[in-house]
């Protein structure tokens with residue numbers, strides 16, 4: 001059994017491969033080639049501290065894997081004298097034949113990357129036809145934590161928004177992220193916007209990645225035909241958008257098994273979901289009315305983590321064997 005740490009994982013992550021692994025996972029879900037259940041959630045004494053488990057199995061030649069992700073969410077970690085991520089994850093990657101653990105793959109960076117990639121996959125397949133050539137469109141990101149930052153990088157990589165607005169509850173953090181991103185990309189397209197309504201005004205694509213238990217985006221602010229990736233998970237997975245917004249939109253999910261449990265509150269209120277993103281990828285589902293708002297309610301899936309663990313494991317082992325064979329060649333030539 002090997003441990004692949006965060007530093008090694010980060011060296012092996014690329015956006016194109018992450019996007020592909022997530023896209024394949026979503027498709028396989030809707031083809032019935034996965035087994036996964038809604039994540040379990042344990043509250044650690046203090047009710048703010050959580051432990052999640054996410055077991056899954058994905059049947060696929062390239063990304064097929066059996067695994068289980070363990071995640072802790074300790075919201076105070078980033079405020080510790082020696083700050084730690086609030087969300088820490090590890091993925092147990094197992095042998096399909098024997099059940100033996102082949103590797104524990106550090107999963108904090110993977111969780112960030114695959115979550116942002118899931119939003120990008122959903123945006124491409126649900127909103128793709130409305131993406132315009134050139135850079136006239138506007139992206140609005142709510143939340144400047146880890147997910148806010150990684151979504152900004154991911155959407156900068158895959159799309160060509162002319163303006164990327166950032167809103168955050170703590171103004172200084174939102175301003176700092178916009179500054180950091182402008183410096184990284186030597187641009188001025190990242191703009192912190194203090195007012196939520198102003199941030200949404202005219203935005204073509206919206207991402208919500210906050211832990212807000214109350215709506216941060218209201219229906220009346222959103223322009224017709226816009227696409228929203230709702231990712232944040234406070235006590236529920238659907239608290240960042242107001243009910244009216246759900247009622248007037250086509251809502252897509254990543255997997256039914258998760259939605260039945262984690263979106264029960266919406267289902268109990270009579271909410272009808274359009275379907276899984278995998279069905280859109282397969283070409284079986286689409287939004288016909290151009291002016292209809294679309295929402296991807298991203299719950300995050302165990303099989304995405306399985307696919308990512310398999311990909312990182314294969315690349316890691318491949319690098320190791322290349323290093324071994326080049327050092328053998330060196331020894332021989334000496």
Ligand SMILES: NC(=O)C1=CN([C@@H]2O[C@H](COP(=O)(O)OP(=O)(O)OC[C@H]3O[C@@H](n4cnc5c(N)ncnc54)[C@H](O)[C@@H]3O)[C@@H](O)[C@H]2O)C=CC1
Pocket residue numbers: 073086087111115142143144145146147148168169170209210211212213214216231232233234298299300301
């Ligand atoms: N759907 C998925 O696959 C995943 C969802 N998540 C969820 O995404 C959210 C963000 O995660 P991270 O960026 O890693 O967390 P983080 O702790 O780095 O950032 C939290 C963000 O939420 C904001 N926030 C917290 N309370 C708020 C409130 N009451 N009102 C408005 N904003 C508030 C903070 O200002 C910050 O921008 C969390 O809810 C997390 O559980 C995280 C990973 C995967």
Ligand SMILES: O=C(O)C1=NCCCC1
Pocket residue numbers: 052071073111233299300301
């Ligand atoms: O998919 C994940 O991983 C998570 N989703 C919700 C919050 C914790 C991590």
